[in-house]
Amino acid sequence: MAGNHLTEVMGIVNGTTNYILTQMTENGMDYEEALAKATELGYAEADPTADVEGFDAGRKIAIMASIAFNSRVTFSQVYTEGITKITADDIRYAKEFGYVIKLLGVAKNTDSGIEVKVHPMLIEETHPLASVNDAFNAVFVHGDAMDDAMFMGRGAGQMPTASAVFGDILDVMRNLVYDCCGRIGCSCYKQLNVKNIGETSSKFFLRIQAEDRPGVLANIASVLGNNGVSIAQVVQKSRKGGLAELVIITDEVKESHFNDAMVVFKGMSVVKEISGFIRVY
Amino acid sequence: MAGNHLTEVMGIVNGTTNYILTQMTENGMDYEEALAKATELGYAEADPTADVEGFDAGRKIAIMASIAFNSRVTFSQVYTEGITKITADDIRYAKEFGYVIKLLGVAKNTDSGIEVKVHPMLIEETHPLASVNDAFNAVFVHGDAMDDAMFMGRGAGQMPTASAVFGDILDVMRNLVYDCCGRIGCSCYKQLNVKNIGETSSKFFLRIQAEDRPGVLANIASVLGNNGVSIAQVVQKSRKGGLAELVIITDEVKESHFNDAMVVFKGMSVVKEISGFIRVY
Numbered sequence: 001m002a003g004n005h006l007t008e009v010m011g012i013v014n015g016t017t018n019y020i021l022t023q024m025t026e027n028g029m030d031y032e033e034a035l036a037k038a039t040e041l042g043y044a045e046a047d048p049t050a051d052v053e054g055f056d057a058g059r060k061i062a063i064m065a066s067i068a069f070n071s072r073v074t075f076s077q078v079y080t081e082g083i084t085k086i087t088a089d090d091i092r093y094a095k096e097f098g099y100v101i102k103l104l105g106v107a108k109n110t111d112s113g114i115e116v117k118v119h120p121m122l123i124e125e126t127h128p129l130a131s132v133n134d135a136f137n138a139v140f141v142h143g144d145a146m147d148d149a150m151f152m153g154r155g156a157g158q159m160p161t162a163s164a165v166f167g168d169i170l171d172v173m174r175n176l177v178y179d180c181c182g183r184i185g186c187s188c189y190k191q192l193n194v195k196n197i198g199e200t201s202s203k204f205f206l207r208i209q210a211e212d213r214p215g216v217l218a219n220i221a222s223v224l225g226n227n228g229v230s231i232a233q234v235v236q237k238s239r240k241g242g243l244a245e246l247v248i249i250t251d252e253v254k255e256s257h258f259n260d261a262m263v264v265f266k267g268m269s270v271v272k273e274i275s276g277f278i279r280v281y
Numbered sequence: 282m283a284g285n286h287l288t289e290v291m292g293i294v295n296g297t298t299n300y301i302l303t304q305m306t307e308n309g310m311d312y313e314e315a316l317a318k319a320t321e322l323g324y325a326e327a328d329p330t331a332d333v334e335g336f337d338a339g340r341k342i343a344i345m346a347s348i349a350f351n352s353r354v355t356f357s358q359v360y361t362e363g364i365t366k367i368t369a370d371d372i373r374y375a376k377e378f379g380y381v382i383k384l385l386g387v388a389k390n391t392d393s394g395i396e397v398k399v400h401p402m403l404i405e406e407t408h409p410l411a412s413v414n415d416a417f418n419a420v421f422v423h424g425d426a427m428d429d430a431m432f433m434g435r436g437a438g439q440m441p442t443a444s445a446v447f448g449d450i451l452d453v454m455r456n457l458v459y460d461c462c463g464r465i466g467c468s469c470y471k472q473l474n475v476k477n478i479g480e481t482s483s484k485f486f487l488r489i490q491a492e493d494r495p496g497v498l499a500n501i502a503s504v505l506g507n508n509g510v511s512i513a514q515v516v517q518k519s520r521k522g523g524l525a526e527l528v529i530i531t532d533e534v535k536e537s538h539f540n541d542a543m544v545v546f547k548g549m550s551v552v553k554e555i556s557g558f559i560r561v562y
Contacts, residue, residue: 001444001448002447002448002451003443003444003447003448003451004444126412128409128412128433131407131409136429138431143444144440145440145441145443145444145447146434146435146440146441146444146445147434147435147438147440147441148417148433148434148435149432149433149434149435150419150431150432150433150434151430151431151432151433152409152429152430152431152432152433153427153428153429153430153431154427154428154429154430159425159426159427159428160426160427160428162284162426163282163284163285163424163426163427164427166283166284166426167282167283167284170283170284174464174465175461175464178459178461178463178464179460179461180456180459180460180461180464182459183455183456183459183461184455
C-alpha cells in the first residue's frame with residue numbers, strides 16, 4: 001500500500017468483545033452471560049477490563065493509525081468506550097432499523113487532523129463487517145489509489161494467537177540471517193494533530209424514555225434542532241407506566257453539539273431517562 | 282502464516298470476470314453486453330480470452346498453490362473453465378436455490394495430492410465471497426493453526442493495478458538498499474502429485490431439458506444413481522413444446538462418475554438437451 005495516501009483504517013480488532021456481541025445478537029444472551037461464556041472458552045482473561053472497555057482495541061488502532069498515516073498516535077490520544085453498557089434492547093432496536101452492533105476501531109486522516117476512536121457502532125446488516133462474527137477480526141483500509149481493501153482472520157484463541165506470534169518470530173529470524181534488521185523502520189515522519197472527540201462528527205442512535213403526552217416529541221425534536229442535530233429516522237413506542245420510548249437516528253453531527261443536546265435533556269422534567277446512545281457507521 | 286500447514290487456498294482472482302458476472306447478476310445483462318461494458322471501462326483487454334476463459338485466474342491459482350503448499354504447480358496442471366457459457370437462466374435458477382455464480386480458483390492440499398482448478402461455481406448467498414462484487418477480488422486461506430483468513434481488494438482498474446505494481450517495486454528497492462535480495466526465496470521444496478480433474482470430487486448444479494411424460498424423472502434419476510451420483514435437490518418445471526426442465530443439485534461425486542452419467546444422457550432419446558452443469562462450493 002506504500003504508493004497510497006491512506007485516509008481511513010477501521011475494523012473489528014478485538015476477538016473477545018466480538019465473540020460477546022455475537023453471542024448477545026445471535027443467541028439473545030445478556031452481557032454478563034456472554035462474558036462468562038467467553039471466559040470459559042479462554043477468549044476473555046480473568047480480568048476482562050482491557051478487552052471489554054476497549055483498551056486493547058484502542059492500543060491496536062493507535063498502532064494502525066501511526067503506520068497508516070505516518071504520524072505517531074499514542075493510546076492516550078484514542079477515545080475509548082467499551083461494550084459493558086450495550087443491552088439486549090439496544091441490539092433488538094438496532095436490528096429493527098437494519099443494523100448490527102459491533103465494537104469498532106476507527107481512524108481517519110482528515111485535512112484538519114487525525115480522528116481515532118474505539119466505541120460500539122451500528123453498522124448496516126449488508127456491510128461486509130456485519131458478517132464478521134465470533135472471534136474473527138477484520139480491518140478495512142482505504143487508500144486513494146487502491147480504494148478499499150479488507151483483511152480478516154481469527155483474533156483470539158490459543159492456536160491463531162500462536163500462529164501470529166510464530167510468524168513474527170520467523171520474520172525476525174529471516175532479518176537476522178540476512179542481516180537486514182531495520183529494513184522497514186519507523187515511518188512516523190509527520191507530526192499530525194490528533195483531534196479531541198468533541199471536534200469529530202458522528203451519526204447517533206439514541207433511545208429516550210419520556211412522558212407519554214401530546215407535544216413531547218415536538219419538544220425533544222426542537223431541543224435537537226436548536227443544537228444543530230438533525231433527525232434522520234424516528235420511531236415512537238408506548239411503554240408501561242405512561243412512558244413513551246423514542247428511538248432516533250440522527251444525521252452526522254459534531255459530537256460536542258450532540259452532547260450539548262444531551263445536557264439539555266437531563267434538565268427536562270418530561271425526559272425520564274436517556275437509555276443510551278450509540279454511534280452509527 | 283509460516284507456522285501453519287495450509288490445506289486450502291480459494292477465491293475470486295480475476296477482476297474482469299467478476300465485474301461481468303456482477304453485471305449479469307445485478308442488472309440482468311447477458312454475457313456479451315456485460316463484456317462490452319467491461320471493455321469500455323478498461324477492465325477487459327481488446328482480446329479478453331485470457332480473462333473470460335479463466336487462463337489469468339489459472340496462472341494466479343498455480344502461483345498461490347505453489348507458495349501455499351510448498352510444491353511447484355504450473356499453469357498446465359490447472360483445470361480451467363471460463364464464464365462464456367454462463368447464461369442469464371443459470372444465474373436466475375442459482376438465485377432460486379439461494380446461490381450466486383462466481384468464477385473461483387480453488388486449490389486443495391489433500392493426502393492423495395494437490396487439486397487445482399478454475400471454473401464457475403455456485404456459492405451460497407451468505408458466504409463472504411458472495412458479496413465480493415464488481416472488480417473486487419478476494420482470497421480465502423485455510424491453515425491448521427490460524428483457521429480461515431480472507432484478503433480482499435480491487436483486482437482490476439488502472440489505479441489499483443498501479444498501486445500493486447508500485448508496492449512490489451518498493452519492496453525490491455528496500456531489498457537492494459539493505460542487500461537482502463533472496464531473503465524469502467523459492468519455497469517449493471516438496472514434489473507433490475497434482476491430481477487429474479477426473480479424480481477430484483465436486484457437487485454439481487445440472488439443468489436438463491427432457492420430454493415431459495411420466496417416468497422421465499425416474500429414468501434420469503436412475504442413470505445418476507447407477508453412476509454413483511446422489512441427488513441433493515431437484516426441481517421440475519414444465520416448458521413450452523412438451524418439454525420438462527429438470528434442475529438438479531447433486532451431492533459430492535467424483536468428477537469422472539458425473540461425466541459417465543452425462544455420456545449416458547447424451548445417448549438417451551428422452552433427454553433433449555443438457556443445458557449446462559456448474560460446480561457448487
